[in-house]
Amino acid sequence: MTVERITVLGGGTMGNGIAHVCAQAGRKVTLVDMNQDLLEKALGTIFKNMDRQVKKEIISAGEKEEAVGRISTATSIEDGIAEAQLVVEAVPEKLELKESIFTELDEKAPADAILATNTSSISITEIAAFTKRPEKVIGMHFMNPVPMMKLVEVIRGLATDDETTQTVMDLSVELGKTPVEVNDFPGFVSNRVLLPMINEAIFALMEGVAEAEAIDTVMKLGMAHPMGPLALADLIGLDVCLSILEVLHRDIGDDRYRPCPLLRKYVAAGWLGRKSGRGFFGYDR
Numbered sequence: 001m002t003v004e005r006i007t008v009l010g011g012g013t014m015g016n017g018i019a020h021v022c023a024q025a026g027r028k029v030t031l032v033d034m035n036q037d038l039l040e041k042a043l044g045t046i047f048k049n050m051d052r053q054v055k056k057e058i059i060s061a062g063e064k065e066e067a068v069g070r071i072s073t074a075t076s077i078e079d080g081i082a083e084a085q086l087v088v089e090a091v092p093e094k095l096e097l098k099e100s101i102f103t104e105l106d107e108k109a110p111a112d113a114i115l116a117t118n119t120s121s122i123s124i125t126e127i128a129a130f131t132k133r134p135e136k137v138i139g140m141h142f143m144n145p146v147p148m149m150k151l152v153e154v155i156r157g158l159a160t161d162d163e164t165t166q167t168v169m170d171l172s173v174e175l176g177k178t179p180v181e182v183n184d185f186p187g188f189v190s191n192r193v194l195l196p197m198i199n200e201a202i203f204a205l206m207e208g209v210a211e212a213e214a215i216d217t218v219m220k221l222g223m224a225h226p227m228g229p230l231a232l233a234d235l236i237g238l239d240v241c242l243s244i245l246e247v248l249h250r251d252i253g254d255d256r257y258r259p260c261p262l263l264r265k266y267v268a269a270g271w272l273g274r275k276s277g278r279g280f281f282g283y284d285r
Contacts, residue, residue, distance in 0.1 A: 017146025234273030
């Protein structure tokens with residue numbers, strides 16, 4: 001199956017990044033969000049990021065205009081999925097929200113459409129159970145920032161069939177990504193390994209082992225990480241980090257995934273990282 005028409009649900013950081021790479025790869029994309037202001041902001045981000053690519057000579061000005069022309073928007077799922085061959089859900093990590101979305105997608109999306117989720121931690125099998133087409137439900141976990149990062153974790157649910165998996169693997173390559181198939185366990189591979197490291201860095205900060213800049217410098221210079229764990233948490237979003245750790249802690253049942261109290265405190269204060277202008281470090285907005 002060749003995928004030419006893609007609908008992306010959610011105009012946030014991940015959603016606009018996924019729409020960007022799909023349009024740049026020649027696909028017709030509909031970006032859906034109920035918030036019109038967020039849609040306009042998402043389009044602005046896509047234009048800005050493509051302008052950067054033009055300046056770096058990654059794409060030409062003409063290619064940018066063609067890609068932008070492939071993107072349309074909608075403020076309801078029903079209006080955005082009529083012709084979709086693939087739907088990629090990229091909304092916040094809340095199971096009840098995904099349940100509502102996948103129930104509606106199952107009712108209104110074309111019968112042969114693949115329903116993918118960009119979830120970073122929630123069970124694909126559990127999400128697929130909200131539909132009557134579990135064989136066509138799959139995880140397609142992009143990394144942030146989507147236009148730059150090459151990896152896509154492709155996660156099969158218990159019922160995901162071979163055709164769906166192969167279609168998503170092939171599409172990922174056509175988007176310029178490297179797909180890696182992983183099994184349906186909490187956090188998959190990326191966040192099962194990454195989030196405990198970030199969480200431990202936050203514990204080190206809370207316990208006064210070192211200041212934030214020092215912790216990140218140790219990991220960058222001592223472990224050859226391109227970005228320190230606290231700066232990376234700010235990039236991901238501290239609320240997202242907390243949600244993932246809560247899923248890991250609940251579903252695996254091991255206290256090594258217990259979210260650091262300092263992380264909870266920052267999220268409660270609205271210090272969410274780059275998107276709020278303040279996290280473990282300060283940012284201009």
